[in-house]
Amino acid sequence: MPTNTASVPAPNRLRIGSAPDSWGVWFPDDERQVPWERFLDEVAEAGYDWIELGPYGYLPTDAARLAEETGRRGLKVSAGTVFTALHRGPGVWDETWAHVSRVAELTRAMGAGHLVVIPAFWRDDRTGEPIEPPHLAPERFRDLTAGTERLARRVREEYGLDVVVHPHADTHIATEEHVTRFLDATDSSLVNLCLDTGHYAYCGGDSVRLIETYGERIGYLHLKQVDPAVLADVVRDGTPFGPAVRQGVMCEPPRGEPALEPVLAAAGKLDVDLFAIVEQDMYPCPPDRPLPIARRTRHYLRHCGA
Structure with a gap:
């Protein structure tokens, strides 16, 4: 593990967290x-x-209750997350805003400052069947x-979120x-x-180059890695x-790509406060699997200076 951390952002500039995704959570309710409760206990x-917050409805949506549950575990909320299909035009606006406003309200109530917006899948997220053209x-x-x-303008005006x-x-x-x-x-x-370093690598992107080229546009990080051998099979088969x-395409650091030390170093050169939230997609997974991985990952990131 690296011991020279001089180029990595100081802890007060990089705020490390995790997410329900790292516990195999993709849906509000899934057996x-x-x-x-177990997620909150174990992430702490x-x-x-x-x-x-993860998928809206997984954690309690009553702000007072959620604040009590997180507070007594020493946890704070960095962001909420929404999926949107804004490429489908103005006709989806009302439905989109109805969902976004609920998530944004809870996010603001929890003292967070960011709303992570994920575009809609062009494949069905459960069956994998194409539902739209990929381009x-x-x-x-x-x-x-x-x-x-x-959306960004209204979220900022009404909820003060980026x-x-x-x-x-x-x-x-x-x-x-x-x-x-x-x-x-x-x-x-x-x-x-x-x-998201893992998703970007999954799709062939270079996170360090993106940070160096568009650093002023990097407002938030997800730390994640892909297993290159599994990814090669995925790309070959169009999975x-x-x-x-x-199949295990997202893997535990530092076993995959991209290497996180250069990513953290590049982020450190931006000299801004950034959340860096660990995610390891592994839905579904055995209930006893996430905690040991989360411990090891946090330990690894500390050795990276984060």
Whole structure:
């Protein structure tokens, strides 16, 4: 493990946390997921101070109750998360806002400052079957960028939260080409990026190069790695993301790619406060698997200076 941490951001600039995703949680309610009480107990036990809300409805949605449950475990909330299909145009706005406003209200009530926005999958998230073309036509791309700016403006005005868009496998913002096109087409005063190192590597991107090129647009980090051998099989076979996760494509650091030390060093050079939330997609997983991984990952990140 690395011992030279001089180029890695100081702890007061990088706030390390974890998320329900690292406990195999993808849905508000699923019998294959650990109960939310166990997640909160174990994420605190593993040494994390910050968490994300995860899928809305997994954790209690009553702010007073959630504040009591997190507070007595020494946990704080960094962000809420929403999925949106803004590329489908103004016709989806009302439905989108109804969901976003609920999540944003709880996020603000918990003292968090970010809303992570994930584009809708072009494949069904349970079956993996294609439901849309994988590439956006120009008019749909314009709907995506305009809708995201509209959403970010309203979220900031009404809830005081910053929108960070999360490039994600099997969505229309996934590859390096997608990401740079999206950033170039959106207002940096409204829309920034949640860089997920694992998803970006999954789709062929270089996280360090993205940070060095678009550093002013990096508003939030998800720390994650992919297993290159499994990824090679996934790419060869065209495997959808859900089955790829079940094959183990996302792996425990430092066993995969990208190497996190250079990512942390590049983030440190930005000289800004950043949340860095550990995620390891592994839905579904045995209930006793997440905690040991979470402990080891937190220990590893401390050795990286984070």
